[in-house]
Structure formats: structure tokens, C-alpha cells
Amino acid sequence: MAQSVYAEDIAAKLQYLCRQFRIPGEIVRYRRISNGHINETYYAAVRAGNEEKAYLIQRVNTYVFRNPVGVMHNIELITKHIMDKERPLERRRRLHFHHTADGNNYVILKNGEAVLPEHTVTDWAQMGGAEFWRLCNFIESAVSFERAEGNAEVLTKAGMAFGRFNRLLGDFDAGQLVEPIPHFHDTAYRLKRFFAAAERDEFNRVKEVLPEIALIREHAAFGSSLGAKIRTGELPLRVTHNDTKTNNVLFDRDTREPLVIIDLDTCMPGLICHDFGDSVRFAACAKAEGRSGGLRLDLPLFHAYADGYLSEMRGLLTDAEIRSLPEGAAVITLELAVRYLGDYLTGDKYFRGGRPGQNLDRARAQLSLFEDMMKHMEDMHAVCE
Ligand code: GN1
Numbered sequence: 229m230a231q232s233v234y235a236e237d238i239a240a241k242l243q244y245l246c247r248q249f250r251i252p253g254e255i256v257r258y259r260r261i262s263n264g265h266i267n268e269t270y271y272a273a274v275r276a277g278n279e280e281k282a283y284l285i286q287r288v289n290t291y292v293f294r295n296p297v298g299v300m301h302n303i304e305l306i307t308k309h310i311m312d313k314e315r316p317l318e319r320r321r322r323l324h325f326h327h328t329a330d331g332n333n334y335v336i337l338k339n340g341e342a343v344l345p346e347h348t349v350t351d352w353a354q355m356g357g358a359e360f361w362r363l364c365n366f367i368e369s370a371v372s373f374e375r376a377e378g379n380a381e382v383l384t385k386a387g388m389a390f391g392r393f394n395r396l397l398g399d400f401d402a403g404q405l406v407e408p409i410p411h412f413h414d415t416a417y418r419l420k421r422f423f424a425a426a427e428r429d430e431f432n433r434v435k436e437v438l439p440e441i442a443l444i445r446e447h448a449a450f451g452s453s454l455g456a457k458i459r460t461g462e463l464p465l466r467v468t469h470n471d472t473k474t475n476n477v478l479f480d481r482d483t484r485e486p487l488v489i490i491d492l493d494t495c496m497p498g499l500i501c502h503d504f505g506d507s508v509r510f511a512a513c514a515k516a517e518g519r520s521g522g523l524r525l526d527l528p529l530f531h532a533y534a535d536g537y538l539s540e541m542r543g544l545l546t547d548a549e550i551r552s553l554p555e556g557a558a559v560i561t562l563e564l565a566v567r568y569l570g571d572y573l574t575g576d577k578y579f580r581g582g583r584p585g586q587n588l589d590r591a592r593a594q595l596s597l598f599e600d601m602m603k604h605m606e607d608m609h610a611v612c613e
């Protein structure tokens with residue numbers, strides 16, 4: 229009996245959630261999807277009469293997203309804004325979060341029962357172990373591409389898709405958005421927290437990573453330079469996606485055209501160069517030879533991504549923004565290294581579920597990519613300008 233408790237429990241829970249989201253029918257298949265480092269996601273096929281439809285049911289990580297109600301408020305507004313502007317797509321290929329009878333696009337479970345939200349709760353830690361769930365349509369016949377599968381054509385199309393996403397949100401009133409994770413891409417703040425964690429050295433790991441810490445210290449001023457340009461007005465804030473890994477673009481399996489951008493959790497006011505840069509970090513790189521786990525910039529792939537992105541965005545960007553794009557790639561790479569290494573120094577609480585030492589390996593890979601980007605800064609500028 230004991231071994232099936234988890235499975236029965238989750239199957240019953242998913243079915244209960246479907247009811248709450250007013251999905252008719254019974255779940256006939258489900259499985260956990262292990263993509264992503266943060267949330268817990270299930271695929272569920274639901275049959276009603278002769279019809280079968282598939283959904284994604286996701287438990288939001290409330291350690292990372294302390295105000296998940298705010299996140300869902302943002303997603304509601306952003307998906308509506310984009311849908312209103314895009315040429316009509318078939319409904320099944322839009323990202324649609326379902327609503328409960330109370331009109332919420334989420335369900336809060338407390339002791340296994342749906343409870344009404346406490347709108348005042350902006351720090352989930354006060355919610356006494358409640359779970360936060362949401363449900364959206366599973367987009368059929370779609371594929372996404374992991375870094376290793378990235379080829380120039382895929383990257384150009386991913387660049388166009390993210391460029392279009394940024395462009396469509398160009399007239400969105402950012403004042404309506406809740407900041408889902410405060411200081412998310414505030415690199416200066418992340419660096420400050422990182423050095424404080426290194427100072428505390430709670431897990432006695434600093435001694436293993438002295439060269440990495442020295443490298444980060446050497447580039448800390450550069451890492452903070454883009455954020456400073458927001459304060460001086462040199463770089464404008466726009467509504468950005470903030471997690472633009474190219475596997476967050478779904479493509480049509482047959483035509484290989486981009487369909488939709490997913491993972492809207494971190495949409496908030498931000499810098500264009502961070503969105504551009506995070507895609508480059510994720511996709512325009514290759515394994516460095518002779519360095520286990522090391523990464524280097526792949527300039528032809530960078531070129532391919534930049535071509536696609538700028539075909540949508542060039543006319544909208546200021547000169548300063550265009551100049552900031554390569555810096556954005558390097559800064560966001562350094563920032564992620566700092567986040568991984570900071571998590572390693574503080575006991576691996578944020579990027580969970582990895583093997584021991586994984587955050588350290590990830591940090592080292594990002595640092596090698598960062599160093600290579602710094603070497604190729606001029607080459608990247610030549611592509612963008
Ligand atoms: C996290 O879970 P996933 O893969 O969508 C993280 C991103 C990082 C990414 C690194 C909310 O995203 O910022 O770039 O891991 N998301 C959050 O792979 O922290």
C-alpha cells in the first residue's frame with residue numbers, strides 16, 4: 229500500500245484541481261514533466277465523452293514566488309494584451325489559464341481543500357503550508373528546443389518570437405504589474421547578497437571557490453553598470469519577459485514556425501538587453517574544448533539570434549539600447565553564475581532538485597561563458613550595430 233500513496237494522492241489531487249478549474253471529464257493519463265528548475269508541472273489528458281483534451285497543471289514554487297497571486301494577475305493582463313493584438317490563432321494554440329467558479333486563474337489548496345485567496349497575502353510564508361496551483365491548456369503539436377539542438381534557423385526564429393513579444397508589450401502600461409520577484413535582474417543587489425553570503429560562509433564552502441569569487445569580484449563593477457544606467461535615464465525600462473531561454477518558445481512541430489512564448493512568471497519592467505542577453509546565454513553557446521563543463525560563445529549562433537531579434541525590434545530601440553545588447557548578454561551570464569554560486573554557498577535552497585555540487589558546476593559553466601563573452605565583446609557589437 230505504502231508505495232502507491234504518493235501516486236494515488238497526486239492523481240486524486242490533479243482530478244480535484246480539474247474540477248476546481250471547471251474542466252469536465254476524468255483524467256485518463258498523467259505524468260510529471262521535469263522541465264525547469266522551479267515549479268512542479270504535470271501533464272494530464274482528460275476525457276469527457278468522446279473528446280480528450282490535454283492540460284498542464286502546475287504547482288507554483290512559493291519559496292521563489294512569494295506573491296503568486298500577483299504573478300497570476302500579471303499573466304492574466306499580459307496574455308490578454310498579446311492576444312488582443314496578435315492575428316487570431318487557433319484557440320488551442322494560445323496560452324490560456326483556466327478560471328475557477330470564483331473567477332480566479334489559480335487554486336489555493338489548504339489541507340487538500342480549495343480555499344479562497346487572501347488577497348492581502350504578499351508573502352506566502354504567512355500562508356501556513358498552503359499550495360498554489362494553476363492550470364492551462366497543453367499546446368498540441370508543439371516542440372521546443374534545448375540548447376544542444378539549437379541551430380541557426382531555430383535561433384533566428386526564437387529571436388523573432390522574443391522580439392515580437394517585447395514589441396507587442398511596448399504599449400503595455402507597466403504600472404499595472406506586480407513585481408513578481410523583487411530585484412530579480414538587479415545585478416548589483418545580487419552581487420551584494422552574494423558577497424554577504426560568502427562572508428557568512430554558513431556551509432564552509434568558500435574555500436572551494438576562491439578563484440570563482442575573485443573573478444566575480446573583478447567584474448562586479450561591470451555587472452552593476454547596466455542597472456546604474458536605468459537610474460541615470462540612459463536605458464529605459466520596458467515590460468520584459470526576464471526568462472528568455474529559447475526553450476520558452478513553442479514551435480509548430482511541422483512548420484517549425486514559432487507559436488507562442490511560455491513561462492510568463494517573471495514578466496515585469498526590465499531592460500531589453502537582459503531579455504536579449506538571456507537568450508544568448510542559453511542558446512548561443514557551445515562546450516568549450518579542454519575544459520570539462522566549460523562553455524564558450526558561439527558567434528554564428530549569436531549572429532543568428534541577433535538577426536531575428538533585431539528584425540522585430542531595431543526600429544523601436546534607442547541607440548543606447550542597441551549598444552547595450554552585448555553587455556546584457558555578459559551581465560546576465562555573470563548574474564546567473566552569481567545566483568548559482570550564491571545558492572551553492574547558502575545550501576542549494578533556490579535551484580532545487582539537482583545532484584550535490586550541481587549549482588557549483590552550473591556556476592563554473594556560466595563563468596567560463598562570461599569570460600568568453602568578454603573576449604568577444606567587440607565581435608558582438610559589430611553584429612548588432
Ligand atoms: C530558472 O525554472 P526555469 O528553468 O524556468 C530561473 C531563471 C534562470 C534559469 C536557469 C524564476 O528558470 O532565472 O535563468 O532557471 N527562474 C527563476 O536555468 O528564478
Ligand code: MG
Nearest residue numbers: 264471491493
Ligand atoms: Mg522560468
